Amino acid sequence: MTSATAISAESLVKTFGANRALDGVELSARKGRVLGLLGPNGAGKTTAVRILTTLLRPDSGSASVAGHDVLTEPNAVRRSIGLSGQYAAVDENLTGRENLYMVGRLYGMNRPDARKRAGELLDGFQLGEAGDRIAKGYSGGMRRRLDLAGALVARPPVVMLDEPTTGLDPRGRMDTWRLIAELVDDGTTVLLTTQYLEEADALADTIAVIDHGRVIANGTSNELKALVGGERLELVVDEAAEMDTAAEVLAGIGTGTPRVDTQSRRLQVAVNDGSKSLVEAVRWLGESGIEVHDVGLHRPTLDDAFLSLTGKPTEVSGNGATAGAAGSEGLATAESGERGGRQ
Ligand SMILES: Nc1ncnc2c1ncn2[C@@H]1O[C@H](COP(=O)(O)OP(=O)(O)O)[C@@H](O)[C@H]1O
Ligand SMILES: [Mg+2]
Structure with a gap:
């Protein structure tokens, strides 16, 4: 010291x-x-x-x-x-x-x-x-x-x-x-x-x-x-049945595995080239006949970082039910963060 x-x-x-x-x-x-x-x-x-x-x-x-x-x-x-x-x-x-x-x-x-x-x-x-x-x-x-x-x-x-x-x-x-x-x-x-x-x-x-x-x-x-990566592309699909296809499309565009929330039909993936990825996603999904709304880019928040690191959202009273999966020494890498955050 x-x-x-x-x-x-x-x-x-x-x-x-x-x-x-x-x-x-x-x-x-x-x-x-x-x-x-x-x-x-x-x-x-x-x-x-x-x-x-x-x-x-x-x-x-x-x-x-x-x-x-x-x-x-x-x-x-x-x-x-x-x-x-x-x-x-x-x-x-x-x-x-x-x-x-x-x-x-x-x-x-x-x-x-x-x-x-x-x-x-x-x-x-x-x-x-x-x-x-x-x-x-x-x-x-x-x-x-x-x-x-x-x-x-x-x-x-x-x-x-x-x-x-x-x-x-x-x-x-x-x-x-x-x-x-x-x-x-x-x-x-x-x-x-x-x-x-x-x-x-x-x-x-x-x-x-x-x-x-x-x-x-x-x-x-x-x-x-920054642990959760750069910008994230986020969108909501109309039909639950379309989520798998949409996730495949996003996997081809983003870096890493898309995060899928089945309840809200919201999908999210980290992207490198924000606006280009956005245009591409809309085009590919359109060609697959999938209608999307609430599509947009957002910078990761500390909430995203916390979720990625601990595998659980914030302000949950942690009873030790979900174990954190991220690296435990110093700065975790973006990759281990992604692992921890996958839902
Ligand atoms: N005096 C104590 N006797 C037994 N267990 C304790 C005591 N103080 C804390 N703990 C346990 O240690 C863990 C950490 O508690 P604590 O430091 O109070 O957490 P936090 O302040 O982050 O909520 C918890 O599982 C809690 O139940
Ligand atoms: Mg306390």
Whole structure:
């Protein structure tokens, strides 16, 4: 790890009984950047965060945060981080202001400093007016914001946010995104876990896709999208009986095997030469007497990448029923991505 690295993890393994929650996880985040840890429910995100925040010991492997080893220098790690957990850690019987003041005192601030910092954060998180009310009456979004503010009291260089927007309404989610972006502008390193692709896409400089305790892909949003290949040609046929023929035609035009969704009668294939392939597909299908609609080209989204990598669409609560088939070391190739994504 270099001095430009703020978070790193090597070969982290953690088992709970027979369940391998982490199965050799590697992570790396550069200082001042956002690392997105993206994966479905049960993937191992919270377990990784708990190890990186010294709340849990790995069975094997190593990790360091802000230059300190989580196993041998846990106190130094704790001093360097702010944590906002998946379930907001707010004392319901205190006001918002008292909650933040208390955190400041816990971090060793003197009374005036702790009071001043609480006020700043309440204002910054749009809690100024609610600050003197008991937190019990706060909405879910307000609790989340208060919890996030609590993670920032001591101005830690590294902040870990475990699913910061889960359960928030769209407005609360946008507010949180803005706050995270501001943090990063100030030079903070952020580890963010999420189940939402658009969140990783919007906030993270690099994304580690995690599934079944393994990092199955790693890279920028654009690199992950590139895993599924270039543009995709997509169309819907009128009749279910025409799908096999249409798939054959597309196989001749595209690169790789067409993806066929029998329910919606939608077919999709990766193509090299977008518009030329489009014209060709329409002509060939016309000559075969197949009528198509909704025909078009689209650039791969992070959703396509996720589907290709894990073999399942996003926002499915993964119960381990479908195993990811893609390569598990670093960047999977487009080819292995295709294998994983075939339906
Ligand atoms: N304290 C625990 N005891 C037993 N199993 C656990 C514990 N914490 C997590 N697990 C299991 O480890 C796996 C990963 O969980 P978790 O890290 O919470 O995933 P995520 O945060 O991505 O939803 C899951 O199968 C979960 O049931
Ligand atoms: Mg979790």
